[in-house]
Amino acid sequence: MAKTLRIAGLAGSLLLILLSSSCRNSAPAARVLAGNMSFGRGQYQKAILQYLEADDDVELGRDAVLYNLANVYYALGEGDAALRSWSMAEELTEDVDVLFRIAFNRGVLYYNWGRYDEAYRSFRRALVLRPSDVDAKINLEDSLSRIRTAGPQNAAGENQSVNGDDEEGRRLLDYIRRKEADTWTGQADDSDERPRDW
């Protein structure tokens, strides 16, 4: 699981801003770009400042700014703040890409916290948004596997929350397994033309 877990890339969200930016939005977009570079270099505080500056000025694409900011929070181990920022970004956006990334990263966070049922639901939502994403599928499978092996101590609480989805989840898992056998070789092709497998 750890190998497949990832904070989804930041470039896409930046492009969102740049593409949708007018002249007034170009400065915040540049700040987001600078923030992404700082984040990539591990300069998290600098990245936070740049995102916050962008957040103050941006009119369009605030969802992407908040999403990026949450990623830095996550990288610094501040999970609660990351969840809060992702939620704010989720409320602001209708963009499927941003929504997918938020759901994916939220799943990663829950998984790392050991809250596998919530991780499962997050990856499931991510797959609803982007059915062809292989990493999300793998993580979903891993979360389900963890839920099953979690033992009696977790069973009560988790079963209540997952029970409703359990049968569906199992079917989904089996289906994914079968599909994976076909799609592993072509996973680089992530285009939207692929038939939806959800």
Add this chain to the structure above:
Amino acid sequence: MDRSGRRQRRTTPGLVAAFASLLLAILAVGNLRAAETAVLDLDPDRVVRGQRFTVRIRTRLPWDDEVEILRPELEGPMVWWSYPYARPWRMDSPEGDSPRWVEVLAAIRVDAPGFHTLGPFRIRVADSEAVTEPRPVIGLESDEEGRLYPVSTAWRSIPETVWQGQAVPIILEARNLDSLTIADSTDLAAAPGGLLEEAPGLGGVATRPFGSDILYDVPVASWIWTPSEPGDTVFPRAATRVAGLQRSTPSVPISVRPLPEAALESGAVGRFRLSASLDASSVGIGDLVTVRVRVEGEGNLNVLNMPEPTLAGRTAVGRGSSSSFVPGPAGYEGWREERFDFQVDEVGAFSLRIPAWTWFDPESARISRTAARDEAVTVNPGGGEGTTDVASLLLGDGMFRYQAARFHGGNPYWHLLALPGFVVLLTMFIVRRPRWTAAAAVLIVPLVLSSSNLDADAARRAVQAADAASEGDWIAAGLLFDRLEDEVGDLPGLLHDQAVVEMESDRADLAVWSMRRALHLRPGSRRFTEDLEFLEKRLELDDQVLMPLRWPPWLAFLAWLVTINGVFLAGTWLLTHRSPRDVILFVSFLIAFVASAGLLTYTNHLWDRPTAVVRQDSRPLRKIPGPLATDWIQLRPGTAVRVTATEGSDSLVVTGYGLEGWLPSASLLFVTEDDGGF
């Protein structure tokens, strides 16, 4: 006649010797065979373990049925697969004649990787002989097919005998790498007895040429091993994955000698120097007497026991330690310091005893020892030497000499100097009209003197406060200074004295803030700088951020004024004189002016750089701003930080040792405020 006779006597033996030499040379040449060329080829030139290579030697010896081959003795893991034999070979020539020459073939198996040497072959036909040069043979491991050189791992200079408790550096290296490569992993088969610590960075990379290539011996893992029990032991086998190859290094038997009994108590093995220092030999009742014992040198600084001082038979009420040592070829190199705090509640003279200390030098196998030492400590009913020292830091009425620096244009007097050429004119006036020097000096006086409106009442109160502090009444001193502050405001000298009082009142935050604020208002003051160092050291605040501006701003401003006047004057001069020297002078002043303007701007920039001090009741440092952030690290009160940004009610701060995080602005005492500047 006599002369010719002497010549003849001298010449005769020379001729005989020359004749004998010639004869010997002819005989020697007669015994020598004609040396012929021989070309030796190995196929392949690199051999995987257990495989063989073919040796082919082509000579220009004419073919004969009688060919004598003297083969070399094979060394190491090479064995004859097929002994050498001769056969004829010929090379077709355009002329049609194709003489037959001698060719020798042989095959050799290589049973181990490494750099081996194939000795010379001697091939004789009739009176002719051909000799080959020695040739290196490269053996490769079975997983190295296609590689150029055999990669192996080995212990670098591991000792056969060590002493109990000795810090032994152990380095595992990968050899014969054709590029600098880091090991993917290194695992020891078992844990050796004693203490084993990883010591990254130990040992350097060794290089050596091989043909046109450079080969590297790279340390892939290193440890400091401290065996605790004497006897025969084994340093375990190591498995290393390097350059995509799996290599194993065999275990090594090591004999651990018992430490001499005299050194068992300290357990110190190495070369050391012991020193001890007493913070104050005269203290007041209840004050702490701090003794610092320090061991410097190289050896097992990590585990040795340091001598424990006693004060009049009492043991320490508190202790702490600090150290700085790094792995080296003789164990750990650096220092270790133990701090012992004693407290005495009765008046009198006491003896502080630092016991004898013994250590063992493993190189010379000798015991060294420092003798026991006694120091006298006096406990007074009032304050000790420490309190006296601190009170002497106070400026008293001298505080009024330390006015806030007027920044650049903020000082009205400096406007006079900004007049074009004023400085130069004044200088010329003084140089050319010596009798008017005094008059000119009068012009300078108001520029040099700062405004001094010393209030006699305020001065008296300052003296009273200093006196109260000298008598140990720091509370009264503090009250007097506070009253003074209401009158004179932000005076650097007063802030300095308030800092001393706050230090004595255990308000580290206010003490550091006041002293730093004083230095901020009067940058570059040597007195303030030294007292800040003393204060922070006493409060045990290490690695504080430095004051951003450490020189007086008037220095930069003066340089700017002088150069701007120089530019004006040189420019005026240039209107009437156009010699190259005048142009150079003008350009030089121009460059100096630009440089001084840059310095001026930089000075102001440094002065404006925000710094702050962590309050006594500060919240813990956090990694992110905002209410959802979790607590991370609690900074000590009085910690000086650089404020790099502010977001809402939070400030992003950086400590002197590079820790970066967020604090509520309310948890900080800001040294820098809106104090003017340009």
